[in-house]
Amino acid sequence: MWQRGAVTERAPLDVDLALLGGGGAASLLLAALARHGVRDLRIAVVDPVRRRGQDRTWAFWGHPDNDLDPLLSASWQQVEVATPTRRRVLDLAPLRYAMLRSGPVYDAAAAAERRLGVTRIVAPAETVTDDGTRVLVRAGDGRSIRAGWVLDSRPRPPARPGRTTWLQHFRGWWLEADRPVFDRRRAVLMDFRAPQPTRGVSFGYVLPVSDRYALVEYTEFSPDLLTDAGYDTALAGYRDLLGLDPTGLRVREVENGVIPMTDAPFTARPSPRVVRLGTAGGATRPSTGFTFSAMYRQADQVARALAAGRPPVPDAAYPRRHRWMDAVALRALDRGGVGGPEFFDRLFDRNPAERVLRFLDGATTPAEEIAIMSSTRLVPMIAATAGDAAHRVRDRLRPARPAPPIPAAVVGAASGAHLEAEPDAVGPGSATPPG
Known part of the structure; x- marks a missing residue:
């Protein structure tokens, strides 16, 4: 001193x-x-x-038998993707979907x-x-x-600031049932049968730990948050859509999360x-x-x-071309060029599930990405690409504006499997950012 x-x-x-x-x-x-x-x-x-x-749950996909295996609460080789017209069971081999609390x-x-x-x-x-x-x-x-x-x-x-800025926000109930009601063999990755918001995408998912215990969650990709009552109403509606009798269920835990979805650079x-x-x-x-x-x-x-005695600097989280494709996809969703359920349904319908998941992790080759891009509706995606290019030119011609602060909800509420507030949150595949 x-x-x-x-x-x-x-x-x-x-x-x-x-x-x-x-x-x-x-x-x-x-x-x-x-x-x-x-x-x-x-x-x-x-x-x-x-x-x-x-205080949070992460869900993610990867190869079995890595160092996280002893920590997992559950894992699944099959997942379900549902739309209003059909329910599809996907085999993830050689990957698996896993839950980590x-x-x-x-x-x-x-x-x-x-x-x-x-x-x-x-x-x-x-x-x-x-x-x-x-x-x-x-x-x-x-x-x-x-x-x-x-x-x-x-x-x-x-x-x-980003050219497009949305949020991934969600609420999940850990439900305990009086009798077997969940299918322990597979998780529900995305269920688009939930009512869709006017602007954005919503889906439910189910991560069963046993036939009597599961995380049931409602998620939105949209610009604005819901109220507490709004999340609970949406979750109750999804529970009823699953055919679960509320009189035989108990909510053991609640998880909430908010994660930024933006093409703004970090x-x-x-x-x-x-x-x-x-x-x-x-x-x-x-x-x-x-x-x-x-x-x-x-x-x-x-x-x-x-x-190895080297500087502690990791590689970029995602390839530059993936960040560009994300900006185009976000713009297409935000401007209404494509609907979220249709967009994801076409991806899983026209590509092997394993390829789609590797793409979402930024681990595909350019040839695989061309195949994935060609499975989307080309006209609205071309329009979004042109709009993104024009916006980038405008950004270069005008002075840079400071980005707004992260909303308090994003900084403090993320909790599990989706995105982190680092955000740390719960959801299907992030699963979650803070810290």
């Missing part, structure tokens, strides 16, 4: 790596550091909350913290100053951290030694809100880099 006038200040804590935010992205990273045998790194976590228990992830992160000797500061990070050699972080409790690298997963607005590397992860680092897929798989890849890439 030293004296400056009448104020006593502590010397900064020197670390090699500081994690700002302690939600899903940071928890996955801590577990990955332990998994990849990272040693002899001084690490600090700066977050005002100690995350524990079941937050409790085991937080437990794995806590074990990794102890193994790695992490210093935890239970306070918000208030300022971050990068001089190109070290980063000074000042925390809300008056302490300072001087770090070689900062990995920041706190919610952040995009670098500029700055993944705001300064030389600060790297953003999760939604702030571009992990949320603009056209769907899916987040978890990209967030997991970021954690794995950072851990591998640190284990």
